[in-house]
Amino acid sequence: MASAQPRHADFRQLHLFPGVELTSSEGIHVLALYGPGASAAKVYGLLALAQYNGETNNAHGMCQQGALTICEHIRRTGGVVILAHAEEINGIFHGTLNGARQFTPTRSARSIEHLLEQADALEVHDLNSAAALHFSDKLRGRAIVDGSDAHRTSRAGTRKVWLKMAHPSIEGLKLALLDPTSSLLRAQLRPAAPLHRITSLRIEQLQLRRQPLEVPFSPWFTAIIGGRGSGKSTLLETLRLAVAREADIRELGTAHESDVVRSFDRFRTPGGARGNSGMIRADTVLSATVEKYDPTADTCEEYSFTWRPNGFNAQRFNAGVWQDTGLSVEQAAKSFPVKVFSQKQIFELAERPSALLTYIDRAPEVSIQAWMERNEELRRGLRALRGRERLLLQSVEKRAELETELLEVSRKTQAYQQSNVAEQVGIYRQNQQAQQVLSGYVESLLSPIRQLDAALEQENPYAGVRLGEIVLQRPDSETVHQDALAIAEELDVKYQAVRQLIAEMRQHVEGFQNSQSVTEYLQATEVAVATYREEISRLATQGVGTAQEADLAMRRSQELEAALALIADHQAELDALQKQLRVAYTRLKLHRRRLTRLRREFVAKVLAGNSNLRITIVEQADLDQSNDEFRGILRLQEGTFVEDVLSLDDTNGTATGLLRILTDERLDGPTHKRVTGLKLGILGGSSEILGQGLRGRFMTALRRLGHDDHDTLLEWFPHDLVKVEFRRNQNDNFQSLERASAGQKTSSVLSFLLSHGDEPLLLDQPEDDLDNALVSELVVEQIRNNKSRRQIIIVTHNPNIVVNGDAELVLPMVFSAGQIQQNDAGGLQERAVRERICNIMEGGRDAFRQRYKRIFEDLNHG
Numbered sequence: 001m002a003s004a005q006p007r008h009a010d011f012r013q014l015h016l017f018p019g020v021e022l023t024s025s026e027g028i029h030v031l032a033l034y035g036p037g038a039s040a041a042k043v044y045g046l047l048a049l050a051q052y053n054g055e056t057n058n059a060h061g062m063c064q065q066g067a068l069t070i071c072e073h074i075r076r077t078g079g080v081v082i083l084a085h086a087e088e089i090n091g092i093f094h095g096t097l098n099g100a101r102q103f104t105p106t107r108s109a110r111s112i113e114h115l116l117e118q119a120d121a122l123e124v125h126d127l128n129s130a131a132a133l134h135f136s137d138k139l140r141g142r143a144i145v146d147g148s149d150a151h152r153t154s155r156a157g158t159r160k161v162w163l164k165m166a167h168p169s170i171e172g173l174k175l176a177l178l179d180p181t182s183s184l185l186r187a188q189l190r191p192a193a194p195l196h197r198i199t200s201l202r203i204e205q206l207q208l209r210r211q212p213l214e215v216p217f218s219p220w221f222t223a224i225i226g227g228r229g230s231g232k233s234t235l236l237e238t239l240r241l242a243v244a245r246e247a248d249i250r251e252l253g254t255a256h257e258s259d260v261v262r263s264f265d266r267f268r269t270p271g272g273a274r275g276n277s278g279m280i281r282a283d284t285v286l287s288a289t290v291e292k293y294d295p296t297a298d299t300c301e302e303y304s305f306t307w308r309p310n311g312f313n314a315q316r317f318n319a320g321v322w323q324d325t326g327l328s329v330e331q332a333a334k335s336f337p338v339k340v341f342s343q344k345q346i347f348e349l350a351e352r353p354s355a356l357l358t359y360i361d362r363a364p365e366v367s368i369q370a371w372m373e374r375n376e377e378l379r380r381g382l383r384a385l386r387g388r389e390r391l392l393l394q395s396v397e398k399r400a401e402l403e404t405e406l407l408e409v410s411r412k413t414q415a416y417q418q419s420n421v422a423e424q425v426g427i428y429r430q431n432q433q434a435q436q437v438l439s440g441y442v443e444s445l446l447s448p449i450r451q452l453d454a455a456l457e458q459e460n461p462y463a464g465v466r467l468g469e470i471v472l473q474r475p476d477s478e479t480v481h482q483d484a485l486a487i488a489e490e491l492d493v494k495y496q497a498v499r500q501l502i503a504e505m506r507q508h509v510e511g512f513q514n515s516q517s518v519t520e521y522l523q524a525t526e527v528a529v530a531t532y533r534e535e536i537s538r539l540a541t542q543g544v545g546t547a548q549e550a551d552l553a554m555r556r557s558q559e560l561e562a563a564l565a566l567i568a569d570h571q572a573e574l575d576a577l578q579k580q581l582r583v584a585y586t587r588l589k590l591h592r593r594r595l596t597r598l599r600r601e602f603v604a605k606v607l608a609g610n611s612n613l614r615i616t617i618v619e620q621a622d623l624d625q626s627n628d629e630f631r632g633i634l635r636l637q638e639g640t641f642v643e644d645v646l647s648l649d650d651t652n653g654t655a656t657g658l659l660r661i662l663t664d665e666r667l668d669g670p671t672h673k674r675v676t677g678l679k680l681g682i683l684g685g686s687s688e689i690l691g692q693g694l695r696g697r698f699m700t701a702l703r704r705l706g707h708d709d710h711d712t713l714l715e716w717f718p719h720d721l722v723k724v725e726f727r728r729n730q731n732d733n734f735q736s737l738e739r740a741s742a743g744q745k746t747s748s749v750l751s752f753l754l755s756h757g758d759e760p761l762l763l764d765q766p767e768d769d770l771d772n773a774l775v776s777e778l779v780v781e782q783i784r785n786n787k788s789r790r791q792i793i794i795v796t797h798n799p800n801i802v803v804n805g806d807a808e809l810v811l812p813m814v815f816s817a818g819q820i821q822q823n824d825a826g827g828l829q830e831r832a833v834r835e836r837i838c839n840i841m842e843g844g845r846d847a848f849r850q851r852y853k854r855i856f857e858d859l860n861h862g
Helices: 040-049 067-076 109-118 130-134 170-178 232-242 246-250 259-268 329-335 343-351 353-361 368-396 399-418 421-455 478-513 516-541 547-606 623-633 658-662 671-683 696-703 707-715 742-754 772-786 799-803 831-840 844-851 853-861
Strands: 019-023 029-033 080-083 095-097 103-105 121-123 161-163 184-186 196-204 213-216 221-226 285-294 299-308 311-318 321-324 339-342 613-622 719-726 761-764 792-795 809-816 819-822
Touching (some): 019 040, 080 109, 080 170, 095 130, 103 130, 196 232, 213 819, 221 232, 221 799, 221 831, 232 285, 232 299, 232 761, 232 792, 232 809, 232 819, 246 329, 259 343, 299 329, 311 329, 339 343, 343 353, 343 761, 353 547, 353 719, 353 742, 368 547, 368 707, 399 547, 421 478, 421 516, 547 613, 547 671, 613 742, 623 707, 671 707, 719 742, 742 772, 772 799, 799 844, 809 831, 831 844
Parallel strands (some): 080 121, 221 792, 761 792
Antiparallel strands (some): 019 029, 029 080, 095 103, 161 184, 196 213, 196 285, 285 299, 299 311, 311 321, 809 819
């Protein structure tokens, strides 16, 4: 029961390609391979054509035909020609080394060239051998395979090569060998696959597709093709919704501001209403299945994201069942990042380079979310310090007023001090304090006694407490009654003792209070107080002042001195806090500058290999985008104080206003220092900021700002400016994207989007606005560079993208019987798919002719 045994984790079904290795009359080994469906008769027929003179299964038999003729027989019978172990004996590159290690080929250059023209592939075991190095120019661009070349089954599988085929077939093998760069891997454990990928999309109840539609996707490159109105773009937009990327569209602005958003809103609005061409219905259900691989743990997580017009749901496949995760749309988008771009979306990014910042900030290298969290933390800290500063300033600002009042009070009390009243006042205050200390002490003794007395009831609560009658006869209750009476009487006595003890405590305190020492002391203080009052009365009769005035003056003087002492403390705290404020603002400023640095580093990394595109991030220099924010902080109504803040002259590009100063190349100092100077000038109420005088009405408007406005201004920084420049080739000069054609703009931004990332990338007709040269140079080349690390899904009507981009899966879309349909999905090796490409896509045959001349001949004559 071997079939009942569990399969090994690395188990794969085997597909055998029958074939035979022949020795030609010159002694060259040629390997012939046929499709998995070929029978032994195919091999025996080749043996007959090659005039094999040995016995079956005899490895030493030879053919009477030459290698070139054998290759022609193999090709005519539908096989694949592989020149076996080319660098070894019986290989076409065999040769000898002399003492100086100079290589001399055994065969003539002409015979080698003729054989290479017929070969589909070369088998080379050692690419560093003398023969392989000598013929390196002949190997360049060819399919170089490796195999066990085993004559015993125990040696099978010792060497291997990976060939990309949608399905094991002779056509798939031929296609792979015709494109070794992207379809052949030598001596690797397994081909690299993107870590994150969308595996399928299910559409239910779409406006033009009522029946469920299941759409699979390749882990690498899936091309969606079809004529106009076939549903290609619809498929991509439904996928955008299913994988939670609607927010990306919204970042472009409102429907009023963006054609892309307006078009998407039409698509998303439930269809059927008059004048509405929407594709979504109230009962539409879109489900995408996605996979996330963790190479470090060698694990894979499978999720299902389901979108409905009224909600979103995310499930995880765990232990054989789907389980709800509770992820929101935002959380799902974060856990499974996907990039979706339509051609119009790319063009809008090109038209507004500042919008690229949103895209750049999403990169893990920038990590805008972590930056924003830290930025908010620094803002809160700065705002808290500013709030404390305002409180301290309010206190410190009273110092001058209090010092003036203290001076006046001091003058008023000087007369008292010169008439001995000062000495009397001192004695009075000391004795009055003594009375207060003694009274306070006595009160501290009496207060607990009063609390105890208040806690006890006036009547003894135990006097009338008796145990009630117990009905049980057995056991005898008399003993219980006696014990109960005894405890009540004992508690009665104790209660009376407590009351007596409290009375005694009160007597002790009163005894202390009436003791001779305390009485004499209080009498002495009273005498001193009386003497003071007599002196005040005497002074009043002499016109120096009333006793009340003297008393109030002395008390106010003490209050003022205490208040000024507190203000002195507040001033010291304010000095220290303002240092903290400068540090806090510097930290916030450096953190903002760090964002610019992260953006620059990311762009530099992405464009390291792109010599024809240049993206410059100019720190805090986007005045146009920053203008509205700045005016909002200053609470300026639209259309007011334009010349004071920022006025742009479209005719000559000049600007006036405060913001203009930030980027004025004629001024010294970096922009970030000017930004700080601008803020401090406004906060300080200056009439001149950074060399520009402020008009009166504008200054009046600035003075109306409140504390919260000032805090917001201090926390604000202008946006970075994005400059995009490009050139067609290295011989041209860079030019600004603003002056570029639509195709040049699109190609520049598209080049940037394709240059980095490992998340799935979905593009809708990226070739629009591009000429065929740009399609080949940019899109096709980048697809080939990208798809080993990321999944690519492209809606296209350009056959070069499909064919020369080497799509692993082609999804032809058609509109039939009032429904969008998906027919004949498969790889390029499948004849039906190639027929679809040639019938649907203008120039499809040209694309195949360019890339697969031999396959194209088969397509025409098959």
